[in-house]
Amino acid sequence: MLEAIILTIITAATPLLLAATGELVVEKSGVLNLGVEGMMVMGAVAGFAVTVSTGSPLLGIVGGAFAGVLVSLLFAFVTLTLVANQVASGLALTLFGLGLSGLIGESFVGQPGIKLASLDIPGLTTLPFVGKVLFGQDILVYLSFAAVLAVSWFLNRTRAGLILRAVGDNHTSAHALGYSVIGVRYLAVMFGGAMAGLGGAYLSVAYTPLWVENMTAGRGWIALALVVFASWIPWRAAVGAYLFGAVTVLQFHAQAFGLGFPSQFLAMLPYLATIIVLVAISGNRRATLFNTPSSLGKSFVPDR
Amino acid sequence: MRLELVKRSEKSRVMSVLSPVVAVALTVVFAGIVFAAQGHNPFTGIWYFFLEPITSLWGVEQLITKATPLIIIALGLSVCYLSNNWNIGAEGQLTIGAIVGSIPPIVFPDFVNPVVLPLMLLMAMAGGALFALIPAKLKTSFGTNEILTSLMLVYCSNLFLDWMVRGPWRSPQGYNFPITIDFHEWAVLNAVDVGGININLSAPIALLLVVVLSVVMRSTLKGFEIRVLGQSPRAGSFAGFSNRRMTAFAFALSGALAGLAGMMVVMSEIGKLQPVISPGYGFTAIIVAFLGRLNPVGILIAGLVIASSYLGGEAIQTSLQMSSKLATVIQGVLLFFVLAADTLILYKVRLVTGREGERAHA
Numbered sequence: 001m002l003e004a005i006i007l008t009i010i011t012a013a014t015p016l017l018l019a020a021t022g023e024l025v026v027e028k029s030g031v032l033n034l035g036v037e038g039m040m041v042m043g044a045v046a047g048f049a050v051t052v053s054t055g056s057p058l059l060g061i062v063g064g065a066f067a068g069v070l071v072s073l074l075f076a077f078v079t080l081t082l083v084a085n086q087v088a089s090g091l092a093l094t095l096f097g098l099g100l101s102g103l104i105g106e107s108f109v110g111q112p113g114i115k116l117a118s119l120d121i122p123g124l125t126t127l128p129f130v131g132k133v134l135f136g137q138d139i140l141v142y143l144s145f146a147a148v149l150a151v152s153w154f155l156n157r158t159r160a161g162l163i164l165r166a167v168g169d170n171h172t173s174a175h176a177l178g179y180s181v182i183g184v185r186y187l188a189v190m191f192g193g194a195m196a197g198l199g200g201a202y203l204s205v206a207y208t209p210l211w212v213e214n215m216t217a218g219r220g221w222i223a224l225a226l227v228v229f230a231s232w233i234p235w236r237a238a239v240g241a242y243l244f245g246a247v248t249v250l251q252f253h254a255q256a257f258g259l260g261f262p263s264q265f266l267a268m269l270p271y272l273a274t275i276i277v278l279v280a281i282s283g284n285r286r287a288t289l290f291n292t293p294s295s296l297g298k299s300f301v302p303d304r
Numbered sequence: 305m306r307l308e309l310v311k312r313s314e315k316s317r318v319m320s321v322l323s324p325v326v327a328v329a330l331t332v333v334f335a336g337i338v339f340a341a342q343g344h345n346p347f348t349g350i351w352y353f354f355l356e357p358i359t360s361l362w363g364v365e366q367l368i369t370k371a372t373p374l375i376i377i378a379l380g381l382s383v384c385y386l387s388n389n390w391n392i393g394a395e396g397q398l399t400i401g402a403i404v405g406s407i408p409p410i411v412f413p414d415f416v417n418p419v420v421l422p423l424m425l426l427m428a429m430a431g432g433a434l435f436a437l438i439p440a441k442l443k444t445s446f447g448t449n450e451i452l453t454s455l456m457l458v459y460c461s462n463l464f465l466d467w468m469v470r471g472p473w474r475s476p477q478g479y480n481f482p483i484t485i486d487f488h489e490w491a492v493l494n495a496v497d498v499g500g501i502n503i504n505l506s507a508p509i510a511l512l513l514v515v516v517l518s519v520v521m522r523s524t525l526k527g528f529e530i531r532v533l534g535q536s537p538r539a540g541s542f543a544g545f546s547n548r549r550m551t552a553f554a555f556a557l558s559g560a561l562a563g564l565a566g567m568m569v570v571m572s573e574i575g576k577l578q579p580v581i582s583p584g585y586g587f588t589a590i591i592v593a594f595l596g597r598l599n600p601v602g603i604l605i606a607g608l609v610i611a612s613s614y615l616g617g618e619a620i621q622t623s624l625q626m627s628s629k630l631a632t633v634i635q636g637v638l639l640f641f642v643l644a645a646d647t648l649i650l651y652k653v654r655l656v657t658g659r660e661g662e663r664a665h666a
Contacts, residue, residue, distance in 0.1 A: 034451065074640065081307055083651070084643035087390060087451070091590055092643060096636025103629040218459050225452050264467035271456040275442070282448040301309055301651075 005249060006133050010141060011207055013245030015040070015199040017144045019223035020230070020237045021151055022195025027227055028155060029188035030168035030295035034090025035075050036196050037220025038097025039068045043200025045101040048113055048211040051204075057116040061140065061201045068197020069190050071097055076189040080182050083299040098214060105211045113209030116140065140202045145238075147195065152234040164188060168293035171300040181300050196220065218271065225274045229281050231291045240277075247273045309651040319648040324595055324602070326648070327641035328609065334637050335630075344624055352623050353616035353634075363615060365501045369573070371611035373398075373565035373582070375510045375603055377589035379517050380558030382598040386521075387534040389554045393439060393454030394562040395586025396461035397432040401563020402570045403465060404431025406577050409491035410473055410484050420490045425567055432563020433556040435461065440555035444548040450555075458586070466579050473577065484577040493572040506568040511604075513561070518600040530554070562586060583614070584632075591639045610635060 019036050026033050046067030051060030075093045078084045116138045124135040155161040166174045167184045175181050199219070204211055222244060230236035251266040332350060339349025357363040377394050384391040405428025408420050438457060442448040466482070475485040495502035521527035533540035533550045540547065570581055592610050596602030617631025647653065 078640055078644050082644045082647040082653075083309065084647060088594060089640070089643050091392060092636060092639040095587060095591065095639060096633065099629060099632030099634075099636045103627055103633050106627050106629060218456070221452060221455050225449075225456075228449065228452075262467050262471060264463040264470075268460045268463050271459045274456050275448075275453050278448045278452055279442055279446050282446045301311070 064201025072193025436559025
């Protein structure tokens with residue numbers, strides 16, 4: 001029972017963690033991309049479409065990431081090259097992604113998908129209790145762990161990470177030092193797109209192998225909230241994602257137990273939890289302000 | 305080869321007017337490409353999508369019906385965005401407004417007289433405003449990001465509506481469908497024939513709001529306050545304007561208008577509550593607000609343009625057997641083009657070829 005619950009928590013948390021880790025890097029570079037929901041839903045539809053057409057969930061995942069990158073480039077071009085308002089452009093990306101995914105996915109509604117198989121490790125997966133939980137997950141779950149570690153290492157221990165943070169904290173100085181602010185931000189936005197696309201693909205290839213319109217159901221926005229919750233620190237994003245996974249799972253189990261509580265109110269839980277968490281975090285301003293990239297959301301035009 | 309932006313010494317007035325036109329033109333080109341890619345003649349596609357729907361009186365009537373809620377909601381949102389408050393939860397405020405405004409005909413079905421209709425509209429506005437004040441209050445008291453909270457509340461409000469129509473408010477005569485009882489005759493907006501087009505009260509209300517907001521924004525202290533606080537909160541506070549009060553005002557106003565629009569849609573088109581009462585008007589109104597350059601008259605025009613894309617979606621479905629979802633894609637693309645074209649107001653865009661670019665850097 002406990003094992004089953006932990007397994008479902010991991011499944012519910014993984015798409016959030018993937019998307020949040022990507023957005024964390026984007027925001028660290030000083031760009032606020034509110035289009036996570038749109039990139040995720042594109043990843044979901046592309047992941048499903050490629051999986052069904054090729055018969056390979058692995059290719060589907062790659063397709064999902066690729067779709068995320070493609071639409072993120074649209075956002076990057078408008079906000080970085082043409083210095084459009086980042087908030088409004090992020091909303092545009094979400095509206096566009098929801099529309100386009102609906103259009104692309106129309107012919108896939110109701111088709112059976114292929115579930116991503118778990119990567120069992122011989123010998124370890126059969127261990128009691130920890131076996132399934134630690135060594136019986138699919139590749140995206142492992143990837144989400146790896147991403148948290150890699151991003152943490154990249155931001156804090158590498159020169160490129162230092163440059164990225166410098167670009168996010170003070171784009172004028174970074175530019176004066178000769179770094180390409182716009183180039184760095186393009187790469188960061190594309191990374192965020194790939195990660196959001198993976199998160200979306202997880203939904204349609206591993207979580208529930210089918211396509212339903214708007215199947216991300218606000219998870220992209222929750223991922224954005226997680227970045228704030230994590231105050232831009234990767235391991236905290238992981239903690240946050242698992243807490244949210246737990247809330248989501250709680251909702252299903254409460255329904256299964258038949259507590260006599262209307263299912264709609266239980267379904268509200270993840271959204272209400274997001275609001276409560278945001279309020280709790282914003283109460284602690286000092287911690288948040290300390291880590292917030294100073295140039296977050298500000299446009300940069302190189303003077304020539 | 306790359307693009308280079310050169311800042312203009314002052315805002316280009318020509319481009320302020322022209323940029324939405326450029327955006328619409330680019331969107332039409334984009335649509336043409338999509339039609340061509342689907343194997344249709346692009347001009348036929350553009351005709352069916354953008355123009356054919358409004359060649360009949362019935363089409364114009366539909367256009368007005370769809371544009372009205374968009375315009376009303378976008379007017380409220382424009383005040384928010386101008387004052388630098390990012391309310392993107394209009395869809396939820398619309399829903400809660402419609403629920404609150406529906407209390408008289410559903411809970412008190414015997415309360416039948418001419419007072420009901422204005423009462424419903426006022427209650428819907430109050431409901432929408434109060435619901436919008438939640439993210440506003442969280443923003444001013446705790447500094448919580450209003451974009452995320454207002455959006456999360458949309459999901460909550462839709463689930464709440466779903467529960468209401470399946471639970472406490474489900475009609476006993478509804479054959480178990482998730483619908484409430486039908487509103488009585490005083491609780492619906494009847495259409496009046498105006499020159500062959502059926503129009504109900506909501507269209508003149510939208511026009512009136514455009515006029516009122518134009519006057520307020522252009523020639524009152526309140527309009528000045530909204531713009532100053534939006535552009536520079538610090539300068540605003542020196543002038544004695546309060547940013548907190550402005551946040552509450554902007555959210556309450558936009559929530560009230562979203563609630564009003566939602567109630568009028570329910571009253572005129574549906575006549576009862578059901579799980580879905582809006583085809584995403586609250587989100588599409590964001591596009592309308594930006595396409596209209598956050599200006600009331602601009603919003604009026606933008607509302608009609610965007611509403612035509614809803615009709616266009618249905619038109620290409622019947623005439624070209626294409627998916628009506630193309631309409632949402634085109635709306636999203638249009639918003640991208642609007643934001644991109646706005647760059648022209650502040651910057652001149654130059655295409656720098658490889659050689660020239662290198663020399664500029666040397």
